[in-house]
Amino acid sequence: MSTLELLLRAFEYGFMWRALIVGVAVAISSATIGSFLVLKKYAMIGHGLSHVAFAAVAIGIVLNQSPLFFSLPIVTFASVIVLRINQNARIHGDAAIGLMAATAMALGTTLVSTSGGFNIDLYSYLFGSILTIREIDVIFATVFSVIVIGFVLYNFNTLFSLTFDESFAKISGVNANRMNTWLAIFTGITVVIGIRAIGTLLISALIIFPAIIALQFSRGFKGTLILAVIISTLTVIGGLLLSFILDYPSGSTIVLLNSGIFFLIYIVRSALRLQT
Amino acid sequence: MSKDVLVNVDDISVKYGQHLALSHIHFDINQGDFITLVGVNGSGKTTLAKSLLGLKRIASGRITWVNGQKVGYLPQHTGLENRHFPATVAEVVATGLIKDKGRHTWFNKDDRKRVKKMLKLFGMQDMAKKRIGNLSGGQQQRVLLARSMVMTPDLLILDEPTSALDQTSRDKFLKVLKKLNTEQNLTIILITHDVASIEGYANRVLYLDKHLLFDGSFKKFFETQPFSPFIHTHQPRYVKEGETS
Ligand SMILES: Nc1ncnc2c1ncn2[C@@H]1O[C@H](COP(=O)(O)OP(=O)(O)OP(=O)(O)O)[C@@H](O)[C@H]1O
Ligand SMILES: [Mg+2]
Numbered sequence: 001m002s003t004l005e006l007l008l009r010a011f012e013y014g015f016m017w018r019a020l021i022v023g024v025a026v027a028i029s030s031a032t033i034g035s036f037l038v039l040k041k042y043a044m045i046g047h048g049l050s051h052v053a054f055a056a057v058a059i060g061i062v063l064n065q066s067p068l069f070f071s072l073p074i075v076t077f078a079s080v081i082v083l084r085i086n087q088n089a090r091i092h093g094d095a096a097i098g099l100m101a102a103t104a105m106a107l108g109t110t111l112v113s114t115s116g117g118f119n120i121d122l123y124s125y126l127f128g129s130i131l132t133i134r135e136i137d138v139i140f141a142t143v144f145s146v147i148v149i150g151f152v153l154y155n156f157n158t159l160f161s162l163t164f165d166e167s168f169a170k171i172s173g174v175n176a177n178r179m180n181t182w183l184a185i186f187t188g189i190t191v192v193i194g195i196r197a198i199g200t201l202l203i204s205a206l207i208i209f210p211a212i213i214a215l216q217f218s219r220g221f222k223g224t225l226i227l228a229v230i231i232s233t234l235t236v237i238g239g240l241l242l243s244f245i246l247d248y249p250s251g252s253t254i255v256l257l258n259s260g261i262f263f264l265i266y267i268v269r270s271a272l273r274l275q276t
Numbered sequence: 277m278s279k280d281v282l283v284n285v286d287d288i289s290v291k292y293g294q295h296l297a298l299s300h301i302h303f304d305i306n307q308g309d310f311i312t313l314v315g316v317n318g319s320g321k322t323t324l325a326k327s328l329l330g331l332k333r334i335a336s337g338r339i340t341w342v343n344g345q346k347v348g349y350l351p352q353h354t355g356l357e358n359r360h361f362p363a364t365v366a367e368v369v370a371t372g373l374i375k376d377k378g379r380h381t382w383f384n385k386d387d388r389k390r391v392k393k394m395l396k397l398f399g400m401q402d403m404a405k406k407r408i409g410n411l412s413g414g415q416q417q418r419v420l421l422a423r424s425m426v427m428t429p430d431l432l433i434l435d436e437p438t439s440a441l442d443q444t445s446r447d448k449f450l451k452v453l454k455k456l457n458t459e460q461n462l463t464i465i466l467i468t469h470d471v472a473s474i475e476g477y478a479n480r481v482l483y484l485d486k487h488l489l490f491d492g493s494f495k496k497f498f499e500t501q502p503f504s505p506f507i508h509t510h511q512p513r514y515v516k517e518g519e520t521s
Contacts, residue, residue: 219407221364222367
């Protein structure tokens with residue numbers, strides 16, 4: 001069968017459609033929320049949370065609970081706590097995230113080993129597996145991404161002001177604490193809905209890469225945000241289809257696609273700079 | 277008595293942990309004042325500005341604002357932490373409109389016009405679409421000034437606004453301020469190290485060194501604080517110029 005036939009074949013499967021819908025929803029949320037996190041220098045929060053999500057999924061599996069519903073409150077709560085720690089000047093935020101990530105990872109692997117070690121089920125949570133996406137995931141992801149888009153559109157100027165200069169935003173009447181808490185909650189939820197398609201360990205890449213790539217091109221804030229969403233959506237769709245054709249884990253394929261684009265741009269730019 | 281009080285600062289003290297940065301400060305800001313706030317490094321000028329703005333919690337005392345004042349603020353350190361922050365000059369200036377337009381509105385054509393007008397006032401009209409990180413320090417400072425002014429504030433608090441401006445820009449800027457002060461009754465607090473350069477523009481000096489040491493006119497300031505206030509060769513004492521002197 002030719003690649004094209006295989007590609008067309010992909011759309012005949014219900015699971016592929018579910019994966020694409022969830023993927024696009026995750027792509028939009030993670031790119032938007034990720035842009036704010038990267039610009040606020042909170043990018044590592046996503047990384048820390050992905051480890052917490054791994055531990056939470058492991059606990060869920062051990063307790064025979066639905067890992068996603070189990071991890072949703074845990075990851076969201078952790079997100080809010082980490083943000084608080086980051087804002088507290090007395091503790092080094094990056095160190096705190098490092099500690100949290102390692103502790104969560106250790107907890108997760110210990111639990112996994114006591115319950116018979118890594119199996120297919122856990123593996124799919126780690127790196128994403130589109131076969132596991134159910135209807136309820138589709139509904140949840142779609143509703144959530146609409147909420148994120150609505151939130152960002154409703155608060156666009158406020159969010160920009162806050163990201164650019166928190167003090168000035170405060171004297172403009174912006175409740176910085178409340179907005180940051182919302183951002184943390186949305187970050188937590190984004191990580192969890194990304195688990196199915198991207199995997200706990202790779203979702204942080206989808207929070208960081210689109211923003212970083214968009215930053216290479218756009219001078220303004222609005223442009224960066226829009227470009228990040230476009231890049232994120234295209235790489236997720238492309239990655240999902242590639243993973244179907246090549247039979248690779250979906251999360252890994254999506255992340256590698258992002259890395260590839262980033263380094264390509266980097267190399268081209270460096271080459272152009274050398275020429276002039 | 278005829279003057280309208282804009283802000284009443286009543287016996288405030290401010291601390292950083294155990295360190296007392298401001299001690300029992302007491303003064304009024306009147307509508308139309310052009311105040312210059314002076315003092316040595318670490319004397320608490322920035323802390324006082326932040327306390328007025330509600331960015332720093334006061335340990336004791338009370339700050340009372342007349343309702344509904346719009347306050348513009350130019351922070352001391354305007355240098356961008358992140359030169360690659362994706363924000364155009366126009367986008368940054370427009371954030372000054374949030375106070376006016378509310379937190380949930382999108383900017384319209386009129387707003388964009390206001391932004392343009394403000395950029396023109398500061399000679400930055402050609403830079404509207406540039407990324408702010410690509411501007412020089414002085415240019416960035418002017419952009420942030422425009423951000424504070426675009427909201428048509430009632431009170432403007434400027435923390436060393438002229439430190440990054442060249443001589444020409446500084447004179448022009450002070451003239452613009454003076455004009456706004458006299459013609460539109462804009463109240464201004466300008467923090468500076470360079471008292472001499474501001475004489476002729478400001479009409480009231482506040483001299484701070486943890487305590488408020490002087491509050492009055494330039495004339496009286498130079499009379500009662502004969503040594504440079506920035507060299508501690510004398511024992512400063514509090515002087516408040518009488519209403520009639
Ligand atoms: N964030 C902070 N944490 C701890 N102490 C601080 C902090 N900011 C200021 N201080 C202390 O408070 C005092 C007043 O500082 P402030 O920045 O208000 O001085 P300033 O008059 O603005 O000085 P400068 O002329 O250098 O700008 C100083 O002793 C300073 O060390
Ligand atoms: Mg200062």
